[in-house]
Amino acid sequence: MSDQPAPAPTPDDQRYMALALSLGRRGLGNAWPNPAVGAVIVKDGVIVGRGWTQPGGRPHAEVEALKRAKKAAHGATLYVTLEPCSHTGKSPPCADAIIKAGIKRVVSALEDPNPEVAGQGHEKLRAKGIAVEVGLSADEARRAHAGHITRLQQARPFVTLKLALSQDDKIGLAGRKPVQLTGEIARERVFQMRAQHDAILVGIGTVLSDNPHLTCRLPGLMERSPVRVVLDARLRVPLSVSVVSTVNDTPTWVFTSHKAAPIAEEILQHKGCKVFRVDDHNGELDLNAVLKVLAEQGITRLMVEGGATVAASFVDADLVDEAVLLRADKIIGADGVAALEGMALGKLTGKMTSRGVETLGADRLEVFERA
Secondary structure: OOEEEEOOHHHHHHHHHHHHHHHHHHHHOOOOOOOOOOOEEOOOOOEEEEEEHHHHHHHOOOHHHHHHHHHOOOOEEEEEEOOOOOOOOOOHHHHHHHHOOOOOEEEEOOOOOOOOOHHHHHHHHHOOEEEEEEOOOHHHHHHHHHHHHHHHHOOOEEEEEEEEOOOOOOOOHHHEEEEOOOOOHHHHHHHHHOOOEEEEEHHHHHHHOOOOOOOOOOOOHHHHHHHEEOOOOOOOOOOOHHHHHHHOOOOOEEEEEEOHHHHHHHHHHHHHHEEEEEEOOOOOOOOHHHHHHHHHHOEEEEEEEHHHHHHHHHHHHHOEEEEEEOOOOOOOOOOOOOOOOOOOOOHOOOOEEEEEEEEEOOEEEEEEEEE
């Protein structure tokens, strides 16, 4: 049986699902390889349980909410941002736990594209007499679960490209000298964005010129720093740079070509880095192969913060799902470094749709998504 269209939602339904989506976002960047789901249990107009996917993907959101609701779950309504699982993986099916708890109604935002679920969770609940409604806040849920969906359907992570730009679309000074463009409010937003991604990617050029930490340097967020991914076809990364010297605090994965020296790989591995080898074309790593490996490792959401060359390579390969442009109120001039190596910024934004502009102090943030 396929999912039937959901009845017209009430204002309360919308409010509780909005809360579930908000709770689910707490797990972004922290729940991989599982989706960051949110769940709310309501009985007689009172919220009796809340939950979100825990670090590492378990326990699931529904189980967390049921644990908090206890006996009050009997006869209640469960709002959940993704279909409850119906299969036994590393934990029992959430559908079974929902049935056992006596939930009478489930409002689910989306059917799970995972072939091991794919509607079976909803059908399992219906078979036990539970009312199931699917589709409330589906668009918001698709955005929240974009990493999970992309990994399952395209065997790669959802890719967000972040660029800090001047008013004239430059990201660096003449001679490829780095420049601090945005202010403190924008930098704090970037740290928050990093915390909501599973991994952050840069090229070896950025590592050598900027020696970035690529962490979430805000109170309470340091432990939410994503896996750091470096593209380094020839394994030139020095052991002294931050992404290597702090590997025991925050993981670093280095992608290189099959031609790179084995001894360099051994040294990096001894330091604690993971090294992956993929094909290259004229010295440029195969980005599709890189993303495939990342997906196999469980990464669902990837933030690309590389320089102009890496950014352009992702745009050229049509691998950017979302673009975040932080535009500073500064002019660099014609001799500055263009945002995208060898191409106009319109090559990126021209085939995307703007989700709106936000003011961050003296800077502006605009988010684009695939049209």
